[in-house]
């Protein structure tokens with residue numbers, strides 16, 4: 159039997175990056191807030207101890223900090239002619255679970271999108287003509303602009319203490335930064351990280367080729383920093399256990415190191431962990447959320463009533479809860495009607511390995527950090543002329559190698575036997591002298607009519623709810639782009655002095671066993687009217703105005719950067735709209 | 751100030767008023783300890799030891815897979831949650847899909863080894879006039895392993911190439927993982943490749959480009975400061 163709990167002003171589903179930001183903002187506004195989180199509580203001192211955090215088998219190979227597919231997973235197919243099958247263990251992407259969400263084990267590469275990314279369709283059709291885009295490409299403008307988001311990018315970076323070098327301060331280009339970035343109102347809160355040998359060599363080669371390399375913006379802090387909430391982060395120690403790991407040094411930006419210590423002390427905040435929300439409840443008009451239903455670890459079912467429901471469960475689970483709760487119209491790829499599940503995207507990742515002369519080069523790959531690296535942005539977004547190229551989109555290129563962990567990062571030259579004495583010799587001869595940046599080319603993934611999410615007809619989670627079904631494949635535009643960008647990347651590697659460069663452009667079909675970032679986007683996108691989007695520009699549901707949906711599910715398509723800078727900016731932007739407009743006058747913030 | 755982390759009972763584990771931190775609370779790894787097999791039968795154990803010693807042969811670079819503890823590593827993994835695919839989504843229906851859809855077998859790693867080792871040894875016996883894998887010469891062992899690697903040696907009721915991939919991956923994981931899990935004895939692989947292990951502070955080294963790090967090699971339970 160469902161037990162009905164006392165009413166709250168706001169219920170937040172998921173206490174990851176966006177849930178933490180929204181909980182902080184709404185409790186500051188005086189609301190009584192409860193956050194309901196599927197996974198356990200996680201704390202630096204207890205869970206990420208320096209006595210054992212550096213354990214590749216446990217955290218990288220066996221996924222200890224992540225959601226377990228036994229609890230909930232997704233099904234996958236390349237196209238609608240196939241039968242989707244369940245993802246039984248994670249491969250292509252990883253999912254957070256527990257306080258801090260994926261902010262616990264992200265790298266903290268903290269980027270902004272380009273101003274043109276937010277007006278993508280308008281920009282590309284103006285520059286290249288309306289017929290330049292493939293007819294099944296469904297990219298669109300965001301409904302929010304870079305200039306509107308700038309103060310909120312700034313708020314997220316100052317919350318995190320991001321280490322970097324500004325490239326554009328209020329319109330003035332800065333030496334050593336990214337000259338292509340949109341104008342920023344002030345410098346990064348902390349200076350850039352130091353760089354290892356391989357990273358520095360990449361930058362030298364890039365300069366020789368006429369590019370303008372800059373340090374990757376990092377939430378691994380170059381120096382101690384106290385954020386506006388009064389929480390202090392430590393200095394990164396370049397331990398090389400960052401992505402997939404919790405940080406034992408308090409030096410990686412995460413909800414744990416920036417918000418949670420303050421949030422949990424507020425008398426108007428409560429977190430309930432190991433509780434999974436199973437649906438958002440609606441009243442009989444279907445236009446108002448009355449709260450949520452969740453199940454705790456012991457299997458007890460509870461109803462939490464609230465005036466305001468904020469969905470912060472990460473892209474996949476945001477879309478799943480909308481579909482399961484019957485909010486909005488589900489997308490039909492044939493009629494192109496409906497918004498929920500539409501414009502699902504990921505990231506187009508590729509790389510090239512560089513094998514160097516072991517007697518001349520020692521990169522110490524294990525001396526590294528999750529967001530270290532030197533990058534160039536000449537080939538991102540529309541920073542270059544796509545006219546003659548036959549594709550749109552792009553990405554940043556970088557020597558962003560985060561680690562030298564022996565299981566993951568021992569590359570051997572092609573042709574080496576997979577085992578035996580020759581394999582051992584090749585491991586030894588190449589370990590210290592190889593550049594192996596998993597995501598050297600980090601490129602966009604634009605939206606298509608036939609890449610979408612809906613509910614699986616066969617496979618269920620442990621409560622008997624349908625799993626989300628992903629239908630996704632690469633299109634020619636992205637594959638062409640990947641080949642072209644990977645060539646450019648390989649040229650830099652050759653200029654660095656590699657004796658052998660092995661290119662790995664992205665190839666289709668999309669493979670759910672191959673890791674290609676955890677940057678899933680879309681499915682409940684924002685836009686300027688209910689005919690082209692699930693959410694308005696403030697991330698408010700067009701259908702249920704007391705529901706706000708945070709996270710990358712709102713991205714109409716994915717750009718050539720990591721998403722979380724933009725996810726954080728949108729969270730602050732949405733929170734500001736709730737605080738300054740919605741709470742004074744609850745109702746739609748944009749009239750359709 | 752109220753500080754609570756109350757498990758399960760009511761609404762969930764409630765965190766309110768402060769961080770639910772307790773002195774001394776931690777979540778250390780489960781070490782592989784003790785002698786003998788936990789999952790393998792003695793015959794299976796002997797076969798796996800012989801197998802891993804060909805995948806990682808002893809030579810001047812390092813001891814072999816057997817002396818590095820790779821078979822113990824696999825045994826302890828199979829006896830634990832990994833051997834049961836704990837955490838995997840294991841609901842049916844199980845259907846064969848495309849390569850891109852990933853593994854879709856209801857067989858757990860523990861079951862896979864049990865079946866695979868028996869089938870592999872039977873295939874060896876029929877190919878090498880009744881001899882078990884452990885009785886073969888080094889070259890013959892390599893031939894048999896290559897046979898399941900390239901698919902030319904067929905196993906009964908089992909895909910030999912899949913089984914080869916499983917045992918190769920597990921052996922290499924054992925060789926390269928922290929010694930706490932039973933393989934990589936004395937950090938043999940880390941010393942071989944030049945990885946100094948589980949240090950947590952390289953601030954002194956980030957600027958020293960192209961210099962060999964001279965720190966001693968350490969592992970989770972061999973930090974010089976913690977254990978004598």
Ligand SMILES: Cc1cc2nc3c(=O)[nH]c(=O)nc-3n(C[C@H](O)[C@H](O)[C@H](O)COP(=O)(O)OP(=O)(O)OC[C@H]3O[C@@H](n4cnc5c(N)ncnc54)[C@H](O)[C@@H]3O)c2cc1C
Nearest residue numbers: 172174175176196255259260265266267435471709720722
């Ligand atoms: C390995 C890895 C590396 C990454 N590296 C980077 C990077 O370098 N740069 C970058 O920009 N991004 C990176 N990301 C992505 C980044 O972590 C996410 O963009 C970010 O955490 C998203 O924030 P969120 O609040 O939307 O989701 P999350 O932070 O994942 O939080 C969602 C929370 O909701 C909870 N939840 C979900 N469903 C329910 C439910 N039904 N009931 C209750 N709770 C629920 C989850 O348990 C989770 O804690 C990385 C991700 C991973 C996994």
